[in-house]
Amino acid sequence: MSLQKARIKAFEDLLGQDVINMGQLQKLAFNGVPEEKGLRSLVWKILLHYLPQEKDAWQSTLLKKRQLYQQFIDEIIVSPGGPSDHPLNISPDSSWSVYFKDNEVLLQIDKDVRRLCPDINFFQSATEFPCLEIVNSNGVKRLHKRVEQSVLSYSTLERRGLGVATLSNEIRRSSSVTSGDYTPLNEGCEAHWEVVERMLFLYAKLNPGQGYVQGMNEIIGPIYHTFACDTNKDYRSKKHSCFTFNSVMFLDFLPANP
Template identity: 80%
Template sequence: MSLHKARIIAFEEVLEEDVVDIEKLRKLAFNGIPDDKGLRSLVWKILLLYLPHQKGSWRTTLIEKRQHYNHYINEIIVSPGGPTDHPLNISPDSSWSTYFKDNEVLLQIDKDVRRLCPDISFFQSATEFPCEEIVNSNGVKRLHKRVEQSVLKYSTLERRGLGVAK
């Protein structure tokens, strides 16, 4: 008997048991899996835990997995659903489009209010006692946070010799 046929028989013996011995299967598969009689795909399904070790539950597991696969195919390829609203969506009826337009208006209002009376601190900073119903309603981001400008910090550097130091 050839070595190839002996390996096929060894795989078949391990796979014929009611509960597949994973360690034996791993040792056999370490030197390669013959492609005869669909052994390679079956062994990989078991080693990758796609199929359970109990041979009796393979049929039901395969039916479930194929149903999941068909569901994914239907969900993703056949009828992928409507387009989701994305921040880069340029459609005028997109909720993100209105969000960015609102931000532009808020930014302009913020600039105008700060320019109105720059010497009065009321117009320059957020109130210390905001209305709680508005500020903490539905987890909505506070309006002043949407227009808040950030300033980058800087430091001066001096050149000493070949390197740079503060």
């Protein structure tokens, strides 16, 4: 038996247990996990605490995460409830203020994900699991539409003269699209980079204390690619990457010496 086949069998034997031994799995994975048979995808999900050690709890966990991810999509992107107050409201907590701040964050995310892993064409290709509520909305719900070749208007409070507060509307035209950047697919389709964009925006909204930091796209990229290429279709769903990325951002649960 070749060394590679022996490693694959070692992982399969360990993952075949009713309760996964985390210590043994960490040691076995320390020198890398084979891609064959979806092993890398599954091991990452377990080690990053997306799936529990108990195998009989995997299906219920997947169902719970699927429902939670859909809830995030519905509440934050599909039907967020548009700004209801006056657009010139200067309160930092106003709906319009939040909307404009979100656009600023989204602009940076959009720039970053359009250049994700340019050496491979994976992120430019179409996902087999597009978010139908978004890709069939005539572009209304697609995040890149809020920044791509469009005008972002927002209000800033300026102090002039003797401290008199005045509002000035600033207009910014997005410069996120260049000749080397990825372009969106047609209505009804969705590229992988668009899915990553949505995940990063969700993370920024759900974690306002940290928000989006440039470079997070490089962290979620390998996670998303590994999960999306899983040989088991049940484990390819985008929600897996979303929750696993969230776990990676809280690394305090990872041991120093696996």
